[in-house]
Amino acid sequence: EAQVLESGGGLVYTGGSLRLSCTVSGLAFDTYTMSWVRQAPGKGLEWVSSIRGSGSGTYYPDSVKGRFTSSRDNSKNIVYLRMDSLRVEDTAIYYCARGRGYRNSWYYFDYWGQGTPVTVSS
Amino acid sequence: EIVLTQSPGTLSLSPGERATLSCRASQSVIGNYLAWYQQKPGQAPRLLIYDASSRTTGVPDRFSGSGSGTDFSLTITRLEPEDFAVYYCQQYGSSPETFGQGTKVEIK
Numbered sequence: 001e002a003q004v005l006e007s008g009g010g011l012v013y014t015g016g017s018l019r020l021s022c023t024v025s026g027l028a029f030d031t032y033t034m035s036w037v038r039q040a041p042g043k044g045l046e047w048v049s050s051i052r053g054s055g056s057g058t059y060y061p062d063s064v065k066g067r068f069t070s071s072r073d074n075s076k077n078i079v080y081l082r083m084d085s086l087r088v089e090d091t092a093i094y095y096c097a098r099g100r101g102y103r104n105s106w107y108y109f110d111y112w113g114q115g116t117p118v119t120v121s122s
Numbered sequence: 123e124i125v126l127t128q129s130p131g132t133l134s135l136s137p138g139e140r141a142t143l144s145c146r147a148s149q150s151v152i153g154n155y156l157a158w159y160q161q162k163p164g165q166a167p168r169l170l171i172y173d174a175s176s177r178t179t180g181v182p183d184r185f186s187g188s189g190s191g192t193d194f195s196l197t198i199t200r201l202e203p204e205d206f207a208v209y210y211c212q213q214y215g216s217s218p219e220t221f222g223q224g225t226k227v228e229i230k
Contacts, residue, residue: 044210044222046221047220061123101214102155105153106155107214109159110169112167113166
């Protein structure tokens, strides 16, 4: 059975940094893109990063580009999200999810973790 | 980026009734690459439908997706108690992948 487990969330002050981790089991980890999706309190879902299986391609929306960096260690089945220059508006639950797609598409998300909360305070 | 607008914001229905949720895109969704998710309070989203109309494994057949271009819908033919939740659509034909703001299906 596939399991996705996030960790590393917590309280940080504006301008600070945090690194989230996502450990995956039960999936062919290095074959698939892994993504992060966040949800601000009481709000909807926002995609924040994707990293290809080989780690060779990373993708971000403009809202986090230049501040967030995704990486992965395929030997440990872990994907990371390094978040720098954090802002109050980055406060959210951060979900790790497997991305699925096709040669001519981007990603939908089929396996999700339970999320890790990040609070950015001024 | 493509903006997805879901309607209605809230749908108040009784168990056994039919639910029809709408998702309208600001421009045509390439490949009709649209997914639907269900989210219950305190839980992660759950993938229901991908490629506009393909049900993922384990999703009951009372859930169906349809549509193309800019207009998509999710239909739940007979609401079960466990179906009351928030539903999100998401397009993945263009980057950035974007989500609708959600439709809450609540018990009337």
